[in-house]
Amino acid sequence: MSDSTLKSNFLAFTGRAKILHMTWMAFFVTFLVWFSHAPLLSVIQETMGLSDQQIKLLLILNVALTIPARIVTGMLVDVYGPRKTYSAMLVLTAALCFLFAMSTTFEMLAISRFLMGFVGAGFVIGIRMISEWYPAKQLGLAEGIYKGMGNVGSAVAAVTLPTIALMFGGDDGWRYATAITGVIALIFAVIYYRSVSDTPAGSTYFRPNKSGGLEVTSKRDFFFCLALNIPMFGALAVLTWKVTTLGLFTEFASYVIYAALVGLYLFQTSQLFKVNKEMFKKPVDEILQYNFKQVAILSVAYAVTFGAELAVVSMLPLFFKDVFLIPVALAGLFGASFAVMDVISCPSGGFISDTFGRKKTLAILLSGAAVGFFIMSLITPEWPIALAVASMMFCSFFLGSAAGSVFAVVPLIKRRLTGQIAGTVGAYGNIGAVLFLTAYSFVSPSTFFLIIACSIAFAAVCALFLDEPKSQMAEVMPDGTVQLIDVH
Numbered sequence: 001m002s003d004s005t006l007k008s009n010f011l012a013f014t015g016r017a018k019i020l021h022m023t024w025m026a027f028f029v030t031f032l033v034w035f036s037h038a039p040l041l042s043v044i045q046e047t048m049g050l051s052d053q054q055i056k057l058l059l060i061l062n063v064a065l066t067i068p069a070r071i072v073t074g075m076l077v078d079v080y081g082p083r084k085t086y087s088a089m090l091v092l093t094a095a096l097c098f099l100f101a102m103s104t105t106f107e108m109l110a111i112s113r114f115l116m117g118f119v120g121a122g123f124v125i126g127i128r129m130i131s132e133w134y135p136a137k138q139l140g141l142a143e144g145i146y147k148g149m150g151n152v153g154s155a156v157a158a159v160t161l162p163t164i165a166l167m168f169g170g171d172d173g174w175r176y177a178t179a180i181t182g183v184i185a186l187i188f189a190v191i192y193y194r195s196v197s198d199t200p201a202g203s204t205y206f207r208p209n210k211s212g213g214l215e216v217t218s219k220r221d222f223f224f225c226l227a228l229n230i231p232m233f234g235a236l237a238v239l240t241w242k243v244t245t246l247g248l249f250t251e252f253a254s255y256v257i258y259a260a261l262v263g264l265y266l267f268q269t270s271q272l273f274k275v276n277k278e279m280f281k282k283p284v285d286e287i288l289q290y291n292f293k294q295v296a297i298l299s300v301a302y303a304v305t306f307g308a309e310l311a312v313v314s315m316l317p318l319f320f321k322d323v324f325l326i327p328v329a330l331a332g333l334f335g336a337s338f339a340v341m342d343v344i345s346c347p348s349g350g351f352i353s354d355t356f357g358r359k360k361t362l363a364i365l366l367s368g369a370a371v372g373f374f375i376m377s378l379i380t381p382e383w384p385i386a387l388a389v390a391s392m393m394f395c396s397f398f399l400g401s402a403a404g405s406v407f408a409v410v411p412l413i414k415r416r417l418t419g420q421i422a423g424t425v426g427a428y429g430n431i432g433a434v435l436f437l438t439a440y441s442f443v444s445p446s447t448f449f450l451i452i453a454c455s456i457a458f459a460a461v462c463a464l465f466l467d468e469p470k471s472q473m474a475e476v477m478p479d480g481t482v483q484l485i486d487v488h
Contacts, residue, residue, distance in 0.1 A: 015200060019133045020142055022195050023126040026086050027150025029188050030122035033093050033181045035154040037062065037100065037113065039161050040174040044109075047171040053246045054106055058113050063434075064239050065117030067232050067427045068264075073121035074423020078208050078416065081198040082129035086122065090189035093119045097182030101175045120430075123150065127422040131411030132199045136469070137354055140408025144350025147404060148342040155340050157181070204483070206416035206475045213272040214420045217284040221292035222276055226269060228296055228424070233261045235431040238438055287474045287482065290414045295421055297466045298406050299428035301362060304459045305369065305403035307432015308452045309396075311440060313339045316392070319445050324385050334389060338396045345400025352401065353408035359466045362405045366460035368398035373453035377446045402456075403429075412469035415485060 037044070037058065045055050077085040096119065100112035126146050134142040164180060165173035198205050208215055216222050237258055244254040317335035321328060353361040372395025379388050410425055411418045436455075440448045472484045 016133045016142075019196055020130060020145060022192055023082075023086070023129050024146045024149040026090060026188060026192050027123055027126050027146060028153040028156075029090060029181075029185050030093055030119050031150055031153030032157050033097050033178075033185055034062070034116060034119045035157045036097065036161055036178045036181045038154075039158045040165055040177060043162075043165060043174045047174070048106070048109075050106060050109075053248060054110075056246055057243060057248050058109060060239055060243055061110055061114040061117070063117055063120065063430060064236065065114055066120035067235055067430045067434075069118040069121035070124050070423040070427040070430070071232070071420070072423070073118075073124045074420040074426075075208075075211060075213075077125045077128050077419035079211050081205055082125045082132070082419075083193060083196050083198050086125045086129070087189045087193040089119070089122045089125060090185045090192065093122070094182040094186035094189070097178055097185065101179040101182065121423070121426070123147070124419060124422045124426050126150070127407055127410060127426075128419040129196070129198070131415070131418050132203070132205065136412060139411060140350030140353040140358075140405065141347055142350070143407040143411070144347035144404035147407060148344070148346030148400070151339065151342045151346070155336055158336065204475075208416055208420070209476075210275045213268070213275040214424065215417060216276055216292055217279065217289035218292075219280065222272070222279070224292050224296065225272060228292075228299065229265065229268060231431050232427055233265045235434040236261055238434055242438070288476070290417075291467060293465070294409070294413050294467060295424055297462050298409055298425050300462050301366060301459045302403060302406045302425045303428040303432030303435075304452070304455045305366070305399055305406065305432075306426075306429030307434075307436055308369075308373070308456070309339065309342075309399055309403070310429070310433035311436035312452070314437065315440060315445070315448075320385075320388075323379065323381055323445075324388070325381075326385070334392065337389075338392060341393060341396040342400045342403075345397045346404035348397070349401030349404030350408045353405040357468060358405070358409045358412070359463065359468050362402065362409070362466060363460050363463040365398055365402035365405055366456055366463055369395060369402050370453045370456040370460060372396075372398050373449045373456065377449035377453060379446070399456075409466070409469065412473070415473055415475050 041055055041058070044050065045052075073085070073089070096112055096116045100109065100116065103109045103112055127143060130142050130146050131139060161174075161177045161181070165177040167173070168176040214225060216225050240249070240254055240257045240261075243249050244251065249257075313335060316338055317328070317331040319331075320326060320334045321331040349361070349365055352365070372391065375391045376395055379391065406425065407422070410422050413421055432455075436448075436452060439451050443451070474482050474484055476482055
């Protein structure tokens, strides 16, 4: 190998590495801010005199907007590129953080937390950015590192912010703690904008032909897409119902929201038809088609993996405390360990997918996660606590690895639509969390784990119908010519 080739390979490696690290740090910052309120809720409740129901509402509002926001963010990143979109997202993150920190009434707190749900969509942007820089044979590992490292932002918030609030002291300590995360987001927005580019030099950034909805390439997939969108609005209806049961919405107000959700679905349907109406007149060339079945299977897989993770992390500390009668701090440490495992498990899932194939990896890892949750459903006070923790870590590893392997496939479906596909799949992660947490409110922890195990087993069966990505992907160049992109 010549010196010039070695130098070229080294520069390509360092360029990709820089993009990966800058992008996972952007994701880390958005999650740091998005979950900045959770560890401070007890202090906020005391200083502002909030009721338990108002605190529960803040928790629900924090995730309510994330489902539609991931769809919208996917559209924006495909059109404007990840550099501009992530930088703008970080500025928005800082602004909403400052609004929350300056809130003097419950209404201001509620509005800022509701809008903060948009910040949770930042994850989608990085999926497109990483896919532009890494070759397919390294894509799973890179996306896994991005996802695993970014998720740690929520854990860092839980560990550091109470201490920072205590350092400032007084009733306003929590305000300073949350405002500091906003300052970090604002500074990093500038750093990110000045440090990255959407593609390597000489590469084309493919954009959708039309904006306003996801492009599909067959009539069957059009109706399949409409059906896949229904659970998104269903999850928002469930959130509305949960808020109503807390007595914070009147029955009339809830009916108004339900009607608005139906109206939004009909509007989304019209936009989807507007984007794809030419397809009904003239079939899409076979070389430009993609199978929407891929999106649906990956959405189900992410709903049961990331959805289960969000749901389990919120209840696991209480589970260990009640079952083994251990101190709250130790139970919280066990709960945090379940999420921190993402640092290892997500890259592992991506690497295994790169090495052994996408379809087989996803099916096996989902099966392992299903077995893990089945074992957790059997935990009783008679178990040695070390065995219970080991079972939890086994389950967490397979769950995070399966989630990582999902996004090893997403960028290989259709390059110019990667943001929107990632947005759809990512939204299903939140849908899964809403449904699992709703189920948890009605059943015991052991039954809850068993429900998750059965759901993941169903997803593992669905994964058997996933198509291994093709060796090449066709995209239309700006001049109208068709370019074949190698994906192996």
